[in-house]
Structures are given as C-alpha cells and as structure tokens.
Amino acid sequence: MAARRIDLNLNGRACTVHAEENTPLLYVLRNDCDLKGTRFGCGASQCGSCHVLLDGASVPACDTPLWAAEGKVVCTVEGLGDGGALHPLQQAFIDEQAAQCGYCLSGILISAAALLQQNPNPSETEVRQALDKHLCRCGSHNRIVRAVLRAAAVMGVAA
Template sequence: MRFVLQINGDPREVEAEEDVRLLDLLRDTLKLKGARFGCGSNACGACYVLIDGQAVASCDTPLWAAAGKDIVTVEGLGSETAPHPLQQAFIDQQAAQCGYCTSGMLVSAAALLRRNPHPDEQEVREALDRNLCRCGSHNRIVRAVMQAAEQGNAS
C-alpha cells in the first residue's frame, strides 16, 4: 500500500504493508536511526517518537495507525548546528552515557514540555518513568530536562 506520512515536518510517500512497524519503516526504509529497537513491546522507551505531540512506542505502532498524523523523531527535534534546547541541556548536563535510551528520553521530555512548559521535578520523573536507562543516568537526565524548562522555548 502507499502511505503519505508527515515526518519531521516533511511529507514522505512510502510503499509498505499497512501492518509494518513504524520503527522498521523509520529505520530501514527512511534511514532515520534515532529511534532504537529495545524491547519490541513498549516496555523500554528506546523507540519513542512523537505522534501528534504524544510520546509513542514506534516498535508496536503499525504503519496504518500513524498514517495522516504528525510524526517527529529525535532527528526532527533539532540539528547539529541548532540543537533543540533539550538536546543542548543533555550535553550540558552530560546526561547520556551509552546513549541507547537518549533519543527516547529526549522525545518523552519534549512531549512533557509541550504540554507543561514548567514542570516540577516530580512531573519530569513521572513523564520519564516509562523510559529505561541501564546506565543509571536518570538524575542527570532529570536535571537536563529541568534546565531546558528553566531556559524556556523547549517545546
């Protein structure tokens, strides 16, 4: 089937089966490698993308469910020359160790700051609760999200 998707602000036309996982389409077809395969069952957050502003596991989202929606991957948050405030805060706070969870954490934090630009620490922790970090960088990640929120313009 042919689908037209809005990905990172650009319309993309793809030919794929309707039940292909969004994660596979992003990584294998469109070569957007930011979302990572972790668990395959929406239990770790490594594959999160924004769909209509909500953090969603792309590993268990079929293509048909994403069609016609606004999809933003971590690549769509910012660029190397103009990083998103969250990306810069993660750098400033050294909030990534191995980096496997980082894209999902950034996406979840971006969703939080879109709906609540000034969260308190507990709200940040709750918003990131579904994201696993095996390196134990949670405190630095929370500090980075709080930094981005304090600086504003993080949505």
Template sequence: MARFTLNGTAVSVELPGEVSLLHALRGPLGLSGPRYGCGAEQCGSCMVLVDGAPRYACTLAVGAVEGKAVRTVEGLGTPDAPHPLQAAFLAEQAGQCGFCLPGILVSAAALLERDPDPDEAAIRAALEPHLCRCGSHNRILRAVRRAARAMREGRAAA
C-alpha cells in the same frame, strides 16, 4: 502505502500497513534515532511523537500514522541549532551509552510542550516508560529542568 508527515516533511512508504512504524523509520526512511530495544513497549528506546503524543514505534503499525505528524529525535533540532533539551543534555552530561536518549528526548519534548514548568514528579512521570541502564537518571532530570528553565527564559540551555 502509508503517507504521513515526518519531521515536517511529507513522506510515503511502500509497506504493508501492519508493519511497525519503527521498521519504516529505520528501514526505507533511513533514520537511526528511534532504536529497537525490546519490541514490547517496555524500554522506550523507540519512542516517537505522533501528533505531539509519545508513542512506541516498535508496536505501532505504520498504517496507524496515515495522515498524522510523526516527530523523531532527528526532528527536534539540528547540529547548528539544537533543541534546548539537546543542549541541556550535553551540558549536564546526561547520557553515557546514548541508546535510550532519543526516546527520552522526544518524551521530554512532549512534556515541555504541554507543561513549560514541570515539577520533578511530572518529569519523572513523563520519563517513567524509559529504561536507562547507565544510571544517568539524576543528570537526565537536571537536564530536563535546565531545558525547561532555558525555554521559559527564551535562551539556549547550554
């Protein structure tokens, strides 16, 4: 059994500790945000935050998050109160298929939490682990800059 905090709520899962966190999130915990892409830390579609740091859920054992705080894209905002990144991604139309976006959003959120005014190089470095095949890269960069600006100014990103 593994016990941890998921998007602000204490949870426990009855799985062997070596099972991937991604399996626990998508299976017994019922989330669909983190995606299974490559299973080898090469695409970033499974990225979640563990104690605020981006981690690949596809290779991270659920036992390794015992007692930690895990945040997925579902924990960033709500439909009624989206995170500034979510609002900015919508405003910039920064996605097409959306498969990669949950991982990109949580990595961008971690970046903005540690650096509220990142330059383009910092944004690119934070998002480097993510594979997007839609070609939305420029819109994604614009959306992260837009969200950072909105967060600094204390307003919505839309």
C-alpha cells in the same frame, strides 16, 4: 497483505512509503526512511527507547502500526532541532552530561519534548513521572532529570 502507499508528515516534511500497513512504524523509520536515531530496544513497548512523537504524543514506534501514523505528524529525535540547530533539550543533555551509552536517550528526549509541550514548567516529580516508562541501564536518571529541568528553564526564558 500487500504493500500500499502511505503518506506521512515526518519531521516537518512530506514522506511517502510503500509498505504493509501493519508494519511497525519503527521498522519503516529505520529501514525505509533511513532515520536511525529511533532505537529498537525490547520490541514489546516496555523500554521506551523507540518513542516518537505522533501528533505531539510520545508513543512506542516498535508496536505502532504504520497505518496509525498515516496522515499524522511524526517527529523523531532527528526532527527535534530547528534547521540543524539543537533543540534546547538536546543542548541541556549535553550541558548536564546526561548521556552515558546513549541508547535510551532518543526515546527519553522525545518523551521530555512531549512533556514540555504540555507543561512548560514541570516540577522534578512531574519530569520523573513522565520519564518513568523509560529504562536507562547506565543509571543517568538524576542527570537526565536535571537536563529536562534546565531545558524547561531555558525554553521558559525564550518564550
């Protein structure tokens, strides 16, 4: 397959890449767009570390072909904040000390953002279900859940 021009809306900006359309979105984000926040974990859509928002849905970028993102809104962890300010989720993760090694967090933050877009006031059970597909080897799950609930409360106050 030959490389072709593919246009994306990436973190609120127009972005054009030249790649084969079956190239994994993760590869393009990390290597062509120089966005390193989205991590390569398992490469088989099983660990959750590579999740990005694609038209508001949390999807694994490791097995999402570039063609599937064409003309859609792609948001990586770098795009969560607003003009350099931290997203409430990012601040809550800092406040709750929800990270240890941090490798899984970009995907977790993305899935938490998708959850809060759909359900601004989730229960603890709903947060755990939304993040169930993400593996955190450090065992920070309880702090992560508290951080998502804290962000939901802060975002609810700001709304």
